[in-house]
Amino acid sequence: MHTLWRAVAVFFKGSWRLLNFVRNLVLNLFFILFVLICLGIWMQFHTGASQPVREGALLLDISGVVVDKPGVSNKLGVIGRQLFGASSDRLQENSLFDIVDAIRQAQGDRHITGMVLDLSNFAGGDQPSLRYIGKALQAFRDSGKPIYAYGDNYSQSQYYLASFANTIWMSAQGEVDLHGFATNGLYYKSLLDQLKVTTHVFRVGTYKSAVEPYLRDNMSDAAREADSRWLGQLWNGYLETVAANRKIPAQQVFPGAQPIIDALKKNGGDTARYALDHKLVDKLGTAAQFSATLAKQFTLNSKTPKASKEKIYQGISYYDYPVKKAPERGGAIAVIYASGAIMDGEETPGNVGGDTTASQIRDARLDANVKAIVLRVNSPGGSVTASETIREELAAAKAANKPVVVSMGGMAASGGYWISTPADYIIASPTTLTGSIGIFGIINTLENSLDSIGIHTDGVATSPLADVTVTKALPDEVRQMMQLSIENGYLRFINLVAASRKKTVEQVNEIAKGRVWTGLDAKNNGLVDSLGDFDDAVKKAAELAKLKSWHLRYIQDDPALLDILISGFSGSVRAMLPQTLQALLPAPLAQTAEALRAGSEKLSILNDPRNRYAICLRCGQVR
Numbered sequence: 049m050h051t052l053w054r055a056v057a058v059f060f061k062g063s064w065r066l067l068n069f070v071r072n073l074v075l076n077l078f079f080i081l082f083v084l085i086c087l088g089i090w091m092q093f094h095t096g097a098s099q100p101v102r103e104g105a106l107l108l109d110i111s112g113v114v115v116d117k118p119g120v121s122n123k124l125g126v127i128g129r130q131l132f133g134a135s136s137d138r139l140q141e142n143s144l145f146d147i148v149d150a151i152r153q154a155q156g157d158r159h160i161t162g163m164v165l166d167l168s169n170f171a172g173g174d175q176p177s178l179r180y181i182g183k184a185l186q187a188f189r190d191s192g193k194p195i196y197a198y199g200d201n202y203s204q205s206q207y208y209l210a211s212f213a214n215t216i217w218m219s220a221q222g223e224v225d226l227h228g229f230a231t232n233g234l235y236y237k238s239l240l241d242q243l244k245v246t247t248h249v250f251r252v253g254t255y256k257s258a259v260e261p262y263l264r265d266n267m268s269d270a271a272r273e274a275d276s277r278w279l280g281q282l283w284n285g286y287l288e289t290v291a292a293n294r295k296i297p298a299q300q301v302f303p304g305a306q307p308i309i310d311a312l313k314k315n316g317g318d319t320a321r322y323a324l325d326h327k328l329v330d331k332l333g334t335a336a337q338f339s340a341t342l343a344k345q346f347t348l349n350s351k352t353p354k355a356s357k358e359k360i361y362q363g364i365s366y367y368d369y370p371v372k373k374a375p376e377r378g379g380a381i382a383v384i385y386a387s388g389a390i391m392d393g394e395e396t397p398g399n400v401g402g403d404t405t406a407s408q409i410r411d412a413r414l415d416a417n418v419k420a421i422v423l424r425v426n427s428p429g430g431s432v433t434a435s436e437t438i439r440e441e442l443a444a445a446k447a448a449n450k451p452v453v454v455s456m457g458g459m460a461a462s463g464g465y466w467i468s469t470p471a472d473y474i475i476a477s478p479t480t481l482t483g484s485i486g487i488f489g490i491i492n493t494l495e496n497s498l499d500s501i502g503i504h505t506d507g508v509a510t511s512p513l514a515d516v517t518v519t520k521a522l523p524d525e526v527r528q529m530m531q532l533s534i535e536n537g538y539l540r541f542i543n544l545v546a547a548s549r550k551k552t553v554e555q556v557n558e559i560a561k562g563r564v565w566t567g568l569d570a571k572n573n574g575l576v577d578s579l580g581d582f583d584d585a586v587k588k589a590a591e592l593a594k595l596k597s598w599h600l601r602y603i604q605d606d607p608a609l610l611d612i613l614i615s616g617f618s619g620s621v622r623a624m625l626p627q628t629l630q631a632l633l634p635a636p637l638a639q640t641a642e643a644l645r646a647g648s649e650k651l652s653i654l655n656d657p658r659n660r661y662a663i664c665l666r667c668g669q670v671r
Contacts, residue, residue: 092412103160104361104363106160106163107364108163114141116177130282145582147184148181155184161193163188163195163196164197164342164363167206171205175456176458180581182209189213189362196214197210198335201222202207202223203304215330216323216328217332224319224323224328230478230670231666235265244497244499245494246496248488252534252561254270257275258666278481278569282566317645339361342449343361346361376599380415380590380599382412383603386400386405386467387424388430390663391462391655392655393434402431405441406437409442417601418601419451419461420592420598421451423471425454427460428484430661431655433660444550454475455584457664459566461475462562464482473577481664486557489533493518494519541556542557547572563626565581
């Protein structure tokens, strides 16, 4: 027996030592990985910026989408691609302002003699963002430095930027995919009826279409009429810009679906030949031919093997191009972002945190070196409570005699307009989507669903207002209270607009009611002061603050290293799994799955404590 126990003890002692060895090994491997990552980040920031730029082209190879405020900086995005591979490139977020700063620096950089647009991995951005990048490209081209673009195919967003090039190349098997804009949403009324879900909707505004999916199986006539107007204005703005860049009529850029089909029938369906014949592109050829052309324009790459017959032009990727920080001269103009849906609490990636943004505005207000504030709004709105938290802090900054200028990006609708009301001056792009002045609330109850499967709820309450639960019918008194709260919120909204825009409540009500306007219409209706971009907003802030010289101070919370690593890993997983799973589905089902996913993400931010929302869900559905 003693021998048996001794053998058991030896076994457990050996097992314990093995477990300790494995544990230490795993921990050490993780520690080594962590050290390597930190070393890579340090080298990226401290040695990458000092790398000399050889004479050649700036390769604008934007991968992913363009946003005002990315969750991770471009430098860290490069590290993320190195760590997690290129599978998440089309999910990568790129800073609009970093891109424009790089183009503007390259314009005056004697080492940069031209630009090459490689947009194959560019997934797009909103119209005002593309317009702002286009402004920088136009100035670069006007300085005498040529821009070349090449693509196997061009999406609408890719082609918009490519149209600013002096010369556009495309593969002989390629296509310029111009088709127009559309908005499509899912409607759930029949589904909710089948599930016996009772939806209680409270709203003010004829055009507040955010609640229609719960009440109808199709779009209302009022929503169709309003959406058709602003969508048509966005498309006309796109065509006018491209036509001016290509020096052809807008009708030639996009003559309509049937004329395009007729032309393709005549040339045997050759989309590349169609693009060349209609002057959408300048040349058809292979990537090797394009590279050979660039090699004649730009200095040859010194690393090209002598034995190689292929000529490679000298260029530097946008992601490797070091942009120097502007010197801090004069007073500071604080730049604060309100980018994403507005939610209560702290900021999360892609969303505006009411408490976070209010705190940033407060910091700028209390900083004696900050002489003015530019609030960059790119938001469809969200929580009324969070919007009011931000608005109050912005009003306090204005009351402290710090000029406040709002620069509207792609969207400044509903709650996005609410937070803009205290501004001394509002500047919007012609294609900004704004307005949508209205409020709604939604409460779903499941009493009928539960009844159908034999589950019932009963109890007692001291008043009908206390007897609120998702498993019981909503008391009539609660419905009345909710509707009164929504109407009160709407009245406050239009009163804020009336006071800030120097209009009567009746005048504001006529252009409110939840209707979406483009920046152009908003200017005509007095909702914004002028049309322009971020540069114009900064100049206006300096003018109001009476600054002869100034520098920008971007106030934002940077993500922690752990957040960056988790974000990069999850982005890589998201990039692979959905495509793998959706590949097993027919195309229509895959698109529906994607729409449901997007819809659930939008609903997940609805966390207003009073269930009141000022949000334009349709504003971000343009495709």
